[in-house]
Amino acid sequence: MTKIKVENVTKIFGKKSERVTELLNQNKSKQEILQETGVTVGVNNVSFTIEEGEVFVIMGLSGSGKSTLVRMLNRLIDTTQGNIYLDGENLSKMNKKDLREVRRKKMSMVFQNFALFPQRTILENTEYGLEIQGIDKKERTKKATQALENAGLGDYIHQHPNQLSGGMQQRVGLARALANNPEILLMDEAFSALDPLIRKEMQDELVELQATVKKTIIFITHDLNEALRIGDRIALMKDGAIVQIGTPEEILMKPADDYVERFVEDVDRSKVLTAENIMKRPETVNINKHGPRVALEQMKREGISSIIVVDDNRNLKGYVTAEDASEARKNSITSLETILKLDIPTVDRTTTMNDIFSVIHDTVTPVAVVDNKKLIGIIVRGAVIAALAGESEEELINE
Amino acid sequence: MNNILNLVPKLPVAEQIEKLTAWITQTFSFLFNPIQTYSELFMDGITTFLLFIPPIIFILLIALLAFFVSGKKFGLTTFSVVGLWFIYNQGHWENLMNTITLVLVASLLSVIIGVPFGILMAKSTIANNILKPVLDFMQTMPAFVYLIPAVAFFGIGVVPGVFASLIFAIPPTVRFTNLGIRQVSTELVEAAEAFGSTGFQRLFKVELPLATSTIMAGINQTVMLALSMVVIASMIGAPGLGREVLSSLQRAQIGTGFVSGIGLVVLAIIIDRITQKLTNKTKK
Numbered sequence: 001m002t003k004i005k006v007e008n009v010t011k012i013f014g015k016k017s018e019r020v021t022e023l024l025n026q027n028k029s030k031q032e033i034l035q036e037t038g039v040t041v042g043v044n045n046v047s048f049t050i051e052e053g054e055v056f057v058i059m060g061l062s063g064s065g066k067s068t069l070v071r072m073l074n075r076l077i078d079t080t081q082g083n084i085y086l087d088g089e090n091l092s093k094m095n096k097k098d099l100r101e102v103r104r105k106k107m108s109m110v111f112q113n114f115a116l117f118p119q120r121t122i123l124e125n126t127e128y129g130l131e132i133q134g135i136d137k138k139e140r141t142k143k144a145t146q147a148l149e150n151a152g153l154g155d156y157i158h159q160h161p162n163q164l165s166g167g168m169q170q171r172v173g174l175a176r177a178l179a180n181n182p183e184i185l186l187m188d189e190a191f192s193a194l195d196p197l198i199r200k201e202m203q204d205e206l207v208e209l210q211a212t213v214k215k216t217i218i219f220i221t222h223d224l225n226e227a228l229r230i231g232d233r234i235a236l237m238k239d240g241a242i243v244q245i246g247t248p249e250e251i252l253m254k255p256a257d258d259y260v261e262r263f264v265e266d267v268d269r270s271k272v273l274t275a276e277n278i279m280k281r282p283e284t285v286n287i288n289k290h291g292p293r294v295a296l297e298q299m300k301r302e303g304i305s306s307i308i309v310v311d312d313n314r315n316l317k318g319y320v321t322a323e324d325a326s327e328a329r330k331n332s333i334t335s336l337e338t339i340l341k342l343d344i345p346t347v348d349r350t351t352t353m354n355d356i357f358s359v360i361h362d363t364v365t366p367v368a369v370v371d372n373k374k375l376i377g378i379i380v381r382g383a384v385i386a387a388l389a390g391e392s393e394e395e396l397i398n399e
Numbered sequence: 400m401n402n403i404l405n406l407v408p409k410l411p412v413a414e415q416i417e418k419l420t421a422w423i424t425q426t427f428s429f430l431f432n433p434i435q436t437y438s439e440l441f442m443d444g445i446t447t448f449l450l451f452i453p454p455i456i457f458i459l460l461i462a463l464l465a466f467f468v469s470g471k472k473f474g475l476t477t478f479s480v481v482g483l484w485f486i487y488n489q490g491h492w493e494n495l496m497n498t499i500t501l502v503l504v505a506s507l508l509s510v511i512i513g514v515p516f517g518i519l520m521a522k523s524t525i526a527n528n529i530l531k532p533v534l535d536f537m538q539t540m541p542a543f544v545y546l547i548p549a550v551a552f553f554g555i556g557v558v559p560g561v562f563a564s565l566i567f568a569i570p571p572t573v574r575f576t577n578l579g580i581r582q583v584s585t586e587l588v589e590a591a592e593a594f595g596s597t598g599f600q601r602l603f604k605v606e607l608p609l610a611t612s613t614i615m616a617g618i619n620q621t622v623m624l625a626l627s628m629v630v631i632a633s634m635i636g637a638p639g640l641g642r643e644v645l646s647s648l649q650r651a652q653i654g655t656g657f658v659s660g661i662g663l664v665v666l667a668i669i670i671d672r673i674t675q676k677l678t679n680k681t682k683k
């Protein structure tokens with residue numbers, strides 16, 4: 001179900017004039033418009049939808065308009081043009097009171113520098129959202145304490161923010177956002193101020209958390225690795241416009257243009273790409289239908305020295321080599337059973353390249369990719385190297 | 400050449416201001432008169448109350464306050480005890496209480512009026528643009544000038560003294576309140592907004608608490624300015640240490656002049672240090 005719909009939204013900082021609108025309509029770039037009129041285009045005509053329960057990542061370099069865009073979703077910044085719909089309701093048309101209700105009940109925000117109130121304790125910080133709704137002290141303390149305990153901060157509730165490490169402060173930031181039980185979480189570079197190790201930990205925790213709470217999360221980052229780790233879909237921004245929206249794999253494997261390609265160039269693919277992304281269609285023979293003769297013929301046709309054997313349900317059985325098959329044919333053996341070799345390495349379809357690498361390193365046969373025992377593909381060593389080097393999917397397939 | 404300068408005859412600015420003041424005095428006399436009467440009664444009451452406290456108790460209370468706000472150090476405490484005793488010893492206790500009343504009331508009024516104006520300036524660019532030059536004007540105008548309308552509105556005595564002090568002392572409180580609110584980090588303001596705060600909630604739960612230490616610094620300055628006005632205010636009849644200084648000056652009595660002057664210095668140091676320590680406390 002569509003949760004948020006963003007429709008042709010533009011934000012201009014500075015005086016909006018007909019001239020600016022005209023230049024925008026002419027698809028002039030942000031720089032050109034700045035030079036000609038002196039106004040900054042924060043966000044330039046973006047449209048997309050966010051589904052319920054999705055982790056939607058908005059990624060781009062500093063100044064590309066990410067913060068502006070996410071702030072238009074809760075109207076900390078008003079749009080200059082275009083509409084944003086939340087559950088089908090036009091956010092831009094809402095009056096102040098309704099908007100406040102939306103902010104109180106439906107959306108919470110997590111900030112880059114945590115934005116904890118320094119004069120308040122951790123508990124009081126976490127209570128803030130409930131407090132301003134007028135929820136009574138006992139109730140809100142209960143909810144806030146629960147949220148903090150879930151975040152593993154039960155021991156710190158009476159401390160002040162400056163007594164906590166950055167990672168812990170952001171856990172409080174997240175707990176404060178969750179204490180309201182919102183449907184939507186807006187996270188603006190929430191982990192960018194953290195040390196790399198803590199950051200990775202928080203990313204993992206967020207993914208874990210999302211598996212249980214199933215919020216709709218809009219996550220802003222300038223870090224592609226982070227985007228790839230946690231995003232269900234990623235929107236890549238440049239100069240206020242969105243240049244590509246897609247799943248992590250699509251962004252990596254089918255960059256929409258040179259800009260995206262350069263962006264994804266130095267990403268650590270080994271942590272992102274999975275077996276599924278680099279496997280090839282396997283040549284197989286069926287153990288119940290085929291004998292050594294068919295296997296040998298097929299190997300000859302494909303120019304390979306071994307072939308994978310499956311059963312009627314495409315469950316992986318093992319493999320046979322050309323040598324064994326030819327020997328068996330000479331001895332008039334008709335079943336593959338006797339020459340079947342079982343030492344074929346297998347990986348699950350979701351295994352990351354990092355792990356495939358260590359498997360494929362020790363084997364001469366291809367690696368079988370399985371999904372619940374069912375064979376869905378094979379990986380040859382060359383494909384791993386190629387994918388690490390950053391060749392696109394088409395090139396891999398054409399090999 | 401001089402002809403150009405003389406092209407316009409002398410502008411009747413002074414006359415106009417006089418007219419305006421006279422008009423205000425007459426039109427609002429129904430307000431000014433009762434304000435004068437009741438304020439005088441009220442302030443006399445405060446002084447009477449302060450004098451009702453036995454000096455030894457008063458000195459001890461101040462010493463205790465100094466002791467605790469200075470983080471249980473003896474420096475300020477000792478100074479307060481010795482300094483206040485000296486004033487008592489010189490027979491200036493009643494004058495001291497009169498001065499404290501004047502400073503206290505002028506400062507309190509400055510805060511009560513100044514903080515809301517500071518908030519207004521922080522919230523409205525228009526108010527900010529209008530009030531900034533007004534504050535500059537108020538602070539650079541020689542304080543003596545305020546005595547004239549003060550007398551016109553409120554006659555002679557402590558009330559016009561408070562009025563003149565108020566005008567002279569209020570700007571720092573207004574400025575620092577404005578500054579304190581404006582310097583609250585954008586992210587914190589955004590956080591307050593993002594959780595759905597109303598304007599009041601944002602102000603009272605986030606902005607003012609975070610601006611407190613800055614506002615306190617402004618109040619400290621306001622109090623010191625009010626104190627610096629006591630000699631000037633005595634020229635229009637405000638009683639207290641200031642009046643002693645002034646009369647010594649008129650009679651060329653160096654000795655008594657110094658003694659009352661020292662009394663003012665003692666008071667200034669005690670008030671300054673205590674409010675400063677309080678300011679630092681709010682920073683945490």
Ligand SMILES: Nc1ncnc2c1ncn2[C@@H]1O[C@H](COP(=O)(O)OP(=O)(O)O)[C@@H](O)[C@H]1O
Pocket residue numbers: 013014040041042060061062063064065066067068069
């Ligand atoms: N309040 C503002 N006034 C003027 N320009 C702004 C304002 N906020 C952001 N901008 C400009 O809009 C563009 C996008 O900014 P921002 O959304 O903060 O980018 P990001 O979060 O991707 O770093 C930048 O060019 C920035 O300078």
Ligand SMILES: [Mg+2]
Pocket residue numbers: 066067068189
């Ligand atoms: Mg940003």
